[in-house]
Amino acid sequence: MSSDFTTHEALEHCITHTDVPALPEPYKGKVREVYPLDNDRLGIVVTDRISAFDHIMRQAIPFKGQILNQLAAFSxxxxxxxxxxxxxxxxxxNVTIAKKCETxxxxxxxxxxxxxxxWRVYKSDERTLCGVEMPDGLNEHDKFPSPILTPATKALEGHDEDISEEEILSRKIVEPALWNEIKEAAFRLFERGTKVAAEQGLILVDTKYEFGLYKGELTLIDEVHTTDSSRYFYKDGYEERQAKGEGQKQLSKEFLREWLMKHDFQGxxxxxxxxxxxxFRMEVYNRYAELFEMLTGNKFKPVLEKNFNKTLGEILR
Ligand SMILES: Nc1ncnc2c1ncn2[C@@H]1O[C@H](COP(=O)(O)OP(=O)(O)OP(=O)(O)O)[C@@H](O)[C@H]1O
Ligand SMILES: [Mg+2]
Incomplete structure (x- = not known):
């Protein structure tokens, strides 16, 4: 491991996938590779892959995995x-050892x-989202009277689909008692995320939580309040920008989405x-590093690995 490297080396040694013959095949998500370690534990590797519009980019972002993994750990x-x-x-x-949960x-x-x-739903004149009523007369990026819960099914393939609370219960996807526990946890988590962000001059706009059960206990999994799972606005000047209808300065992956749209790609x-x-990859890296620093108040220190697979084999063994 080294913290001394050139831009060329940073781009060259991105972790796009892992390959450790001595370990069982990992589950490969869009960003993470998940190694089963034993009955109770997973080795989760956060790679440098980046996705937008449900597509994984062919080029990875230097140190993005480290930033995300450490941001999740912080949160x-x-x-x-x-x-x-x-x-x-x-x-x-890049690596978290996690409780293996039933998701x-x-x-x-x-x-x-x-x-x-x-906003896309609202703009089409629809006022109900996942069974939740949205008030009339709102503009893009306006604040709801109070936070709303808009669940989606975790599709095995393709796009996740919106689902209402009523349907989650009627289709028995989650038991009522567990659902109540999840709902209560989600709102409390959001309140905490909002507070942590505010201390850093940021607004937590929206976020996604994933839960699992570990030995019967409700457990928060995957990642939390990271820039991949959440949107943030800058608090400073929010009201003025809303009043002028200027749009909000967004952090998170919006930067990449905008670039892709400029290059005629929306998935x-x-x-x-x-x-x-x-x-551009270095620019995205710098954005992620800036975000890490804003959210945690700590400087991001990249660590260059020239042979990540070897390190991974050693630490997961
Ligand atoms: N503690 C955990 N126990 C069980 N599964 C987990 C845990 N933490 C994360 N996961 C799962 O591991 C995968 C992580 O991969 P990643 O985040 O890259 O996937 P994704 O592309 O977002 O989603 P998916 O794999 O569902 O398409 C997700 O499917 C997530 O639900
Ligand atoms: Mg995920």
Missing amino acids: FEKVKDIVATHIIDVLHP VPIEVVVRAYLTGHA LEGQTLPDLPDE
Whole structure:
């Protein structure tokens, strides 16, 4: 491991996938590779892959995995008094040892502002989202009277789909008692995330939680309040920008989404996924590092691994 490297080396040694013959095959998500370790534990590797519009980019972002893994670790620590978290240990900037949970197949989304998907629905004159009423007369990025819960099913393939609380219960996807526990946890987590963000001059706009059961206990899994699972606005000047209808300065992956749209890609059928130029990849890295620093108040210290697979084999063995 080294913290001394050139831009060329940083781009060259991105962790796009892992390969450790001595370990069992990992489950490969869009960003994470999940190694089963034993009956109770997982080795979760956060790679440098980046996805947008449900597509994984061909080029990875230097150190993005380290940033995300450490941001999640930071945020899990901030909420562990609210609900049990899956963290056992963070063994390496890219690797978390986690409790192996039986997953709840719902993405628990909480929104405090009319942004993103909620805005797209609202704009089409629809006022109900996942069975929740949205008040009339709102503009894009306006704040809801209080945060709303807009769950989605965790589809095995393709897009996640919106689902109402009523349907989650009637289709018996989650038992009522467990659902109540999840709901209560989600709102309390969101309140905490909002407070932590505010201390850093940020607004938590919306976020996604995933839950699982570990030995019967409700447990927060995957990642929490990271820039991949959440949107943030800058608090400073929010009101003025709303009054002028200027749009909000967004952190998170919006930067990449905007670049892709400028290059005629929105994940639609027939569109070609553009290659990310090196210079842009470094720009995205700098955005992520800036976000890490804003959210945690700590400086991000990248660690370059020239042979990550070897390190991984050693630490997971
Ligand atoms: N503690 C845990 N126990 C069990 N599964 C977990 C745990 N933490 C995360 N996971 C699962 O591991 C996977 C992580 O991979 P990643 O986040 O890259 O996937 P994704 O592309 O977002 O989602 P998916 O794999 O569902 O398409 C997710 O499916 C997540 O639900
Ligand atoms: Mg995920």
